[in-house]
Amino acid sequence: PNQPANQTIGPIFVEFVDNAIHSFTPGEAPPVDKPVDEGEETVEEGEETGDETVEEPEMAAAPVDNQLANFEGSEFDERWWGDAVEGAFECRPAAPGYESEQALHLTLDLAPDQYPGCGTDWGALQDWSHAEGLRFMWKSDTPGLTFSIVLMVDGTPFETYLETPEGDWTEVVIPWDAFERASWADAGGPETFDPARVESLGFGTGNWEQAQKGQIWIDDLQLVVEGEAMTPDFDKFALWTGDTKLRGANIWQRVVVPSLDGPDFWGAAR
Numbered sequence: 001p002n003q004p005a006n007q008t009i010g011p012i013f014v015e016f017v018d019n020a021i022h023s024f025t026p027g028e029a030p031p032v033d034k035p036v037d038e039g040e041e042t043v044e045e046g047e048e049t050g051d052e053t054v055e056e057p058e059m060a061a062a063p064v065d066n067q068l069a070n071f072e073g074s075e076f077d078e079r080w081w082g083d084a085v086e087g088a089f090e091c092r093p094a095a096p097g098y099e100s101e102q103a104l105h106l107t108l109d110l111a112p113d114q115y116p117g118c119g120t121d122w123g124a125l126q127d128w129s130h131a132e133g134l135r136f137m138w139k140s141d142t143p144g145l146t147f148s149i150v151l152m153v154d155g156t157p158f159e160t161y162l163e164t165p166e167g168d169w170t171e172v173v174i175p176w177d178a179f180e181r182a183s184w185a186d187a188g189g190p191e192t193f194d195p196a197r198v199e200s201l202g203f204g205t206g207n208w209e210q211a212q213k214g215q216i217w218i219d220d221l222q223l224v225v226e227g228e229a230m231t232p233d234f235d236k237f238a239l240w241t242g243d244t245k246l247r248g249a250n251i252w253q254r255v256v257v258p259s260l261d262g263p264d265f266w267g268a269a270r
Contacts, residue, residue, distance in 0.1 A: 066131065066223035068201070069120070071097065071104045082118035085110075089205065091118035096217070098137040098169050103219035108145075108205050110212040119150070119202025129196040131223035133175040140164035142214025148204035149174065150182070153197050156189030157182040159204070164216055173224060 069079075071093045082091035087109065094105035106118070134149070143166035150159045158179040162172065179193040190197075206212055 066225055067221075068223065069104070069221040070100060071102055071219060072100060080118060080120045083116035085114065085116045088114065089116040091203075098219035100219060103217040104203075106203065106205065106216040106218070108212055108214060108216075110206050112211055113206070113208055115204060115206035117148075117150070117202050117204035119200055121200040126198040127196045128198055128223055131195065131225050133173060133178070133224045134221070135171065135173045135224050136218055136221040137169050137171055138165065138216065138218045139167070139169045140214055140216045145212050145214050145216065146205065146207040147216065150202040150204055151179055151193070152199040152202075153194050154190055154199070156185050158193045164214070
């Protein structure tokens with residue numbers, strides 16, 4: 001048997017050893033096929049596994065002097081968007097501004113259940129956790145218009161509602177806890193407002209029952225930082241003694257005191 005081995009098997013073995021020597025790379029272990037358990041799914045090279053790496057969104061730099069917008073300059077179209085409702089809604093910078101040349105000017109002539117708005121996207125997350133809320137100056141030629149502010153946090157809208165004031169420029173201060181998750185938000189997402197993850201800000205108009213017609217000016221939009229007053233400086237007692245005749249629970253209970261309210265307190269539709 002030695003002779004057949006030398007003549008037949010020997011050359012094959014020598015060739016095998018020679019190939020093994022030439023293909024050997026120092027420091028690298030030869031590949032070993034891992035046994036596959038029965039029922040285990042295998043993934044071919046180039047096949048997607050379904051596992052995605054979620055990248056954390058980019059964070060924006062803190063606003064200078066906590067100023068978010070003063071609506072001066074000519075870059076409005078690059079920074080703000082607006083819903084197009086021809087003849088019924090427009091959102092553009094215009095005079096007058098609050099101690100400046102111009103402000104954000106909203107004109108609306110809306111039927112019930114129309115809700116156009118305008119806003120700004122920063123392209124990166126805004127961390128406003130050092131602040132306590134928002135403040136801005138505004139006025140309107142029509143008091144009592146329904147107005148909302150919407151802040152998007154991780155794709156979920158949080159909103160608060162206001163009514164336009166009467167008279168000249170008025171300061172509005174809104175703490176973070178005034179923003180609640182919108183009833184029209186999609187399922188999922190955060191349940192509570194997080195000022196450290198704001199994506200965009202929007203102003204909304206419209207009312208579900210009443211037509212809305214008038215003009216609104218907004219200016220000097222900024223953050224309220226710790227140590228600043230969270231409420232405007234005004235005489236609260238004037239709400240009871242001045243033109244508003246505010247009487248708290250009496251208004252809710254629809255109690256009219258003729259000596260205080262006069263005969264037309266509730267109006268013709270009471």
